[in-house]
Amino acid sequence: MPEKPAITSSELGTLWLTYQEKTMILRMLEYFIEKADDEKAKVIMTNLYGEIDLYVAKIAETLQNEGAVIPVGFTSQDVNKEVPKLYDNGFDIMFIRLLKEISMGLHSLNITMAYREDIVMIFKELTAITQKYYNLCTQYLLEKGMLARPPYVSMPNSVEFVKDTNYLGGLAINPFSEKRTLNTVEVAHLHHSVESNITGMQMITGFAQSANEGEVKKFFNEGAELAKSIVKELSETLLQSDIQTPESSGGNATRSTVAPFSDKLMMYCTSLFCSFSMGGNSVGTAFSLRNDLPAKMAIFMKDIFEYSHKGAKIMIKNGWMEEPPQMEERKQIIKK
Structure with a gap:
């Protein structure tokens, strides 16, 4: 019996999708890092780039070991770091924060469609990385005054139940x-x-x-x-x-x-x-x-x-x- 079973169709599909998304994020990070004018933002994005890059390589290695072709995804041909800034005033971190929110949902869903332990671990570790950087981006934007908190409300002092259908x-x-x-x-x-x-x-x-x-x-x-x-x-x-x-x-x-x-x-x-x-x-x-x-x-x-x-x-x-x-x-x- 082999040490590891072959990857399933679901696992192949989720790895393929993740490779597409992560190579896109890497290309966009390359540009945003190049154009960053805030040192703290640059550090967040540079560290994120390093962590994502490791998992892109890990996914490629997993696919290769299974005899599957590595997707094209997005390459150096899809980014030009030398052009002027297209966005200003904190957009890079606002955008990365939203991408991390999307990634959290995708990784959580992918875990439920993975069965082989090493692939489950890939998505589990990616989830932890995504949560970490989502929080870093959120705190950065709050500190800079670029993110509006939801409205506050008076705290409830009793439990209420819906009394009639007018509530709907x-x-x-x-x-x-x-x-x-x-x-x-x-x-x-x-x-x-x-x-x-x-x-x-x-x-x-x-x-x-x-x-x-x-x-x-x-x-x-x-x-x-x-x-x-x-x-x-x-x-x-x-x-x-x-x-x-x-x-x-x-x-x-x-x-x-x-x-x-x-x-x-x-x-x-x-x-x-x-x-x-x-x-x-x-x-x-x-x-x-x-x-x-x-x-x-x-x-x-x-x-x-x-x-x-x-x-x-x-x-x-x-x-x-x-x-x-x-x-x-x-x-x-x-x-x-």
């Missing part, structure tokens, strides 16, 4: 009824969604003004408008309950129109953010008890899905979408 009030029951004030669980998800979409809007604005292909530039412009509409809609929902909306004092795009990243990389990054946004909205919908909120989220998810699908078509058209490993085509094998 919203468009689904009576469009003319007065909606109750948001609860803290709903505020948490709304605040998080606004915060994430602000960073996404800043990112895609920079992509739009620096993309090389006209079709890609137009696609990014549409994405910026979509993110803006989501921020506006959810901010109004918070304001209707007299709740302050999150705002960012940093992370703006500069006037540069020279792309530091390939269109391929920027398209993949946008696709990753769309997937994260749909997942986040799904969770927000599941925990919202006021009927109008899931209705809003459902519309957002539809718009994001359609936008993401349009992006996939552009990537396929330009030969930028690397195909995941396929299962055997049994019918074709039988025919042969």
